[in-house]
Amino acid sequence: MRHRSVAELMTPTVVTVQRATPFKEIARLLKEFDITAVPVVDGAGRPLGVVSEADLLRRRSGNGATTAEQLMTSPAITACPEWSVVRAARVMQRHQVKRLPVIGVDGRVIGVLSRSDLIQLFLRHDHAIQVEILEDVLSRTLGISPSAITVDVDDGLVTLSGTVPRPELLPIVVRLCQSVDGVVDVDNRLTVAESA
Numbered sequence: 001m002r003h004r005s006v007a008e009l010m011t012p013t014v015v016t017v018q019r020a021t022p023f024k025e026i027a028r029l030l031k032e033f034d035i036t037a038v039p040v041v042d043g044a045g046r047p048l049g050v051v052s053e054a055d056l057l058r059r060r061s062g063n064g065a066t067t068a069e070q071l072m073t074s075p076a077i078t079a080c081p082e083w084s085v086v087r088a089a090r091v092m093q094r095h096q097v098k099r100l101p102v103i104g105v106d107g108r109v110i111g112v113l114s115r116s117d118l119i120q121l122f123l124r125h126d127h128a129i130q131v132e133i134l135e136d137v138l139s140r141t142l143g144i145s146p147s148a149i150t151v152d153v154d155d156g157l158v159t160l161s162g163t164v165p166r167p168e169l170l171p172i173v174v175r176l177c178q179s180v181d182g183v184v185d186v187d188n189r190l191t192v193a194e195s196a
Contacts, residue, residue: 049074124182156184
């Protein structure tokens with residue numbers, strides 16, 4: 001069982017700006033590329049901060065900033081390509097940001113992961129979720145026969161019914177199912193086998 005990585009979901013083409021990029025050029029880039037923010041990078045392509053639509057709107061309200069360096073939110077909150085999307089989502093939530101520049105081993109920006117990229121996970125087909133739970137979670141990871149548990153998936157809601165061989169497996173099965181990409185919630189109707 002494996003979570004998808006940031007590298008699998010990020011947008012690999014990145015629009016960046018330099019410290020001295022003027023306000024109007026940043027606004028033009030956001031509109032032209034239909035994006036909501038741009039990383040500000042140094043001469044080597046390493047992130048210094050991010051300028052978002054909100055930063056531009058703050059400037060309009062009279063803070064006098066005219067360049068990317070003056071407008072940006074700094075330091076840039078970044079992600080690594082090998083991170084799981086779960087880790088990236090937690091970082092976004094903790095720092096209350098909508099996107100993360102993705103940094104390669106050399107420290108340069110190689111992509112951007114946005115909240116809209118993460119939403120793709122919840123568009124995963126129910127059948128793919130069901131197969132992963134039956135084959136990866138139950139069979140391979142826990143050694144539970146898929147015939148012992150019925151897994152129904154409807155719009156990402158997983159309903160588990162049937163029996164587990166030992167009581168301590170109940171919370172483990174639920175937790176592992178909740179961690180499968182695309183699962184919105186788990187309705188646990190499992191019981192413990194009488195012979196347990």
